[in-house]
Amino acid sequence: MVNYSVSDLLTAVLDEGTFQSWDSRPVAESVLTGEGRVGGRLVALAASDFSYQGGSIGLVAGERLARAAERATARGLPLVALPASGGTRMQEGTAAFLQMLKVTAAVIAHKAAGLPYLVYLRHPTTGGVLASWASLGQVTLAEPGALIGFLGPRACEALAGRPFGPGVQRAENLRAHGLIDAVVEVRDLASYLARLLAALPDRSCPAPDAEPEGQPPVPRARPAHRSAAAAEGAAIDGWESVTRTRQPGYPRGLDFLRAAATDVAAVGEGGGLLLALARVAGRPVVAGVQPGEGTFGIVGLELALRGIRLAADLRLPLVTVIDTPGAELSVAAEEGGIAGWIARCLEALVTLRVPTVSVLLGRGTGGGALALLPADRVLAAPHGWLAPLAPEGASAILHRDATHAPAMARAQGITAGELAAIGAVDLVAPVGGDPWTGLEAALARELAGLAAMDPRARLAARLARLRRLGT
Numbered sequence: 001m002v003n004y005s006v007s008d009l010l011t012a013v014l015d016e017g018t019f020q021s022w023d024s025r026p027v028a029e030s031v032l033t034g035e036g037r038v039g040g041r042l043v044a045l046a047a048s049d050f051s052y053q054g055g056s057i058g059l060v061a062g063e064r065l066a067r068a069a070e071r072a073t074a075r076g077l078p079l080v081a082l083p084a085s086g087g088t089r090m091q092e093g094t095a096a097f098l099q100m101l102k103v104t105a106a107v108i109a110h111k112a113a114g115l116p117y118l119v120y121l122r123h124p125t126t127g128g129v130l131a132s133w134a135s136l137g138q139v140t141l142a143e144p145g146a147l148i149g150f151l152g153p154r155a156c157e158a159l160a161g162r163p164f165g166p167g168v169q170r171a172e173n174l175r176a177h178g179l180i181d182a183v184v185e186v187r188d189l190a191s192y193l194a195r196l197l198a199a200l201p202d203r204s205c206p207a208p209d210a211e212p213e214g215q216p217p218v219p220r221a222r223p224a225h226r227s228a229a230a231a232e233g234a235a236i237d238g239w240e241s242v243t244r245t246r247q248p249g250y251p252r253g254l255d256f257l258r259a260a261a262t263d264v265a266a267v268g269e270g271g272g273l274l275l276a277l278a279r280v281a282g283r284p285v286v287a288g289v290q291p292g293e294g295t296f297g298i299v300g301l302e303l304a305l306r307g308i309r310l311a312a313d314l315r316l317p318l319v320t321v322i323d324t325p326g327a328e329l330s331v332a333a334e335e336g337g338i339a340g341w342i343a344r345c346l347e348a349l350v351t352l353r354v355p356t357v358s359v360l361l362g363r364g365t366g367g368g369a370l371a372l373l374p375a376d377r378v379l380a381a382p383h384g385w386l387a388p389l390a391p392e393g394a395s396a397i398l399h400r401d402a403t404h405a406p407a408m409a410r411a412q413g414i415t416a417g418e419l420a421a422i423g424a425v426d427l428v429a430p431v432g433g434d435p436w437t438g439l440e441a442a443l444a445r446e447l448a449g450l451a452a453m454d455p456r457a458r459l460a461a462r463l464a465r466l467r468r469l470g471t
Contacts, residue, residue, distance in 0.1 A: 003123075004186055006032055006049040009082060013190050014038060014045075022068060028052060030061045030085070033068035035077065039194025042204055044072035047082040048122070048129075055085035057129060058092040059470045062099025065133070066467070069106035076203040078116035079107075080193065083134045086152055087127015088388040090398050093412030095422055097388040098469045100132035101374055104346050105466040107133045112351070116200050120189060121171065121180065126152040128388060131327075131367040135343035139196060140180045141189070142171035148180075150339040150367065151329060155389060158396030160329040168331050179337040236417060236431070238409035241383040242391060245323070245362040250383075251435050252292035253321040256361055260440040261287065267310075271300025272324060272368070275307045280319065281444030283451070286311040288372060289321040292361075296368035297328035301341035304372065308348045317355040317447050320372040323362035326390060327371075342371045349374040350466065353459055355450035357443060360384035360416065360425065361435060366393075376462050377446045380416035380425045381435035387414040423468055 004012070010019055014036035021034040022044075030052045035044050046068045048055035057065070072079040089096045111117050119137030121130075124147035131150060142148060149156075149169030157163045167173050174180050184192050244250060254274065257264060261278035264287075268275040273296065274289045288307040290296060304320075311318040327338055349356065349372070358375040364386030373386070388394065391405035394412065398404070419425040426446075429438040450458060 005051065006047050009047060009122075009186060010036070010045070012186050013080075013082075013193065015040065022071060023064065026060065029064060030055045030057065030089075031064055033064055038080070038190060038197060041194070041197045041202065042077060043197070044068060044075070044077040044079045045082065046079065048084040050084040050122075053089060055083070055129075056087060056089035056096075057085065057099050057103070058089035058096045059099065061089070062096070062102055062470060065103045066106040069103070069110050073110045073113050073115060075207060076115065076205045078118065078197060078200070079110055081117070081119045081134065081137065082122060083119070083125045083129050084122035085125055085127070085129040086397075087129050090388065090394050090408075090412070094386050094388065094414050094419065094424075095470050097128060097370070097386070098422075098424055100128045100370065101346065101350075101466050102469045104132045104136065104343070105350050105463055107136050108347055108350050109463070111136070111138070115203060116197070118193065118196065120184070121146055121148050123147055124152065126150065127155075128367065128370070130339040131342040131370070132346060133343075135340040136347060141182050141184045141192065142174065142180045144171060144183050144185055146171040148174055149334055150327065151393075154396055154400075155393045156329060158402060159326070159390060159393045164331055164334060168334055173335065174337075177335045177337070179340060236382060236415050238385065238412070238414050239391070239406040241385045241415055242363075242409045244383050245385065250292075250362060253289040253323050253361060254291050256321055256359065256436050256439070257287060257289050259434075259436055260443055261285075268303045268306065271298060271303060272296035272328075273300035273303045275303050275310075280447060283317070283444070283447055285317045285319050285447070286314070287319045287321070290324045290372070292323040292363070295326055295328040296324045296371065297333060298336045298338055298341055301338070301345055301371060304345050305348055308345070308352055311354050312352060315354055317357065317450065318352065319357050319359065319443065319447075320375065321359045321361050322364050322369050322372050322384075324365055324368040325363055326365035327368035339367070342367045345371040346374060350463070351459075353455055355447060355453075355458065356462070357446050357450070359439060359443065360386060360419075364414075365390050374462075374466065376450050376458060376465075377427075378425045379427045379429070379439055379442050379446070380419065381429050381439065382416060382431045383435060384416045385414040386419060386424070387412055422470065423465070
């Protein structure tokens with residue numbers, strides 16, 4: 001297997017001398033963006049540079065990808081994504097993890113404009129990248145022999161106790177299971193893309209005389225209510241939250257549903273999710289609740305998508321309750337395309353036109369939690385937390401052992417208060433008492449406020465919220 005550098009890849013794919021970079025400071029990053037021609041057709045490109053921190057996505061890379069998708073949309077250009085990444089940049093913690101939502105939202109807007117989004121999965125593509133924007137292509141190709149999986153081998157071994165068998169996470173096996181459309185050599189990629197593009201309409205428009213250069217994200221002032229929420233949970237230790245939410249006596253999602261809702265009627269259960277119709281403060285809702293027992297698997301993700309469709313069909317608010325040890329780690333989950341199911345949940349939640357509220361009640365572990373997070377409002381229990389991986393997995397990636405898990409939990413910005421400080425959580429319940437103290441009233445209040453908004457304004461505000469993540 002040939003290891004192509006990103007410059008060699010662009011040389012192989014693009015017509016000679018046509019690439020123009022869209023990147024400015026800092027030029028060195030884990031993704032490169034720009035435009036060029038493939039078979040004479042102008043396209044936008046976003047390519048991972050695996051030589052830079054394993055192609056991981058941090059704040060700057062996430063902003064660069066989002067801006068590239070937005071620029072491609074404004075120009076009417078097809079967007080070709082060429083990922084090769086280990087996923088989220090663990091050194092930047094949960095703030096980097098949330099970039100997956102921002103990039104996903106920008107890609108969804110590009111597709112909603114009727115523009116092509118073509119993906120070529122390179123060796124390796126894993127983690128949050130595969131569970132978000134790398135799994136949303138209208139056509140998805142892969143490099144022969146490429147390692148493609150929800151979790152990379154090191155994290156999988158640390159969390160599951162063993163790596164998957166040989167060949168499970170390879171491009172050819174994914175093609176055999178219908179998860180990608182074709183396995184294509186790099187030397188043949190230009191001709192393959194040229195044929196695809198020739199079959200698609202050209203909606204490009206001239207570039208403006210001057211386009212602003214992309215800049216690194218700049219922190220913005222937070223609204224006062226966020227500052228108060230952050231202060232409420234600021235003193236809570238990350239490892240304390242992790243250990244407390246793992247204890248058998250910690251109240252779970254079903255406890256919260258019983259406390260906050262009436263007339264609960266279950267309409268589906270399995271794979272780490274309960275789907276129900278219920279009333280909150282007398283208001284009918286669809287509720288998708290992680291009960292806190294077992295991992296979040298494909299059955300649960302399918303059920304979540306059913307709940308999203310049900311909310312849309314009945315024009316009811318959707319409430320999700322997050323408490324999961326993570327997404328399922330198994331050969332069956334890999335070959336069933338669990339990363340793609342997570343990406344489809346993200347896409348459906350981002351575009352759902354009814355009011356949405358997420359409650360981060362307990363363990364917010366990896367893609368299993370992220371799949372239910374995008375919402376108009378996010379509420380959190382004082383010990384609710386969100387992390388790219390379980391702290392043991394993050395420790396394995398950065399330190400090659402699990403002994404640094406407590407330090408990782410404290411360093412990655414995973415707590416409810418820290419999430420409020422970066423705008424990912426709107427309200428942290430008061431410390432003390434039951435984990436949902438204050439959440440019931442807040443949930444009722446938020447649902448009433450969201451119902452009163454114009455649906456188009458509400459959706460626009462949700463997209464703006466996602467766009468601000470990490471900036």
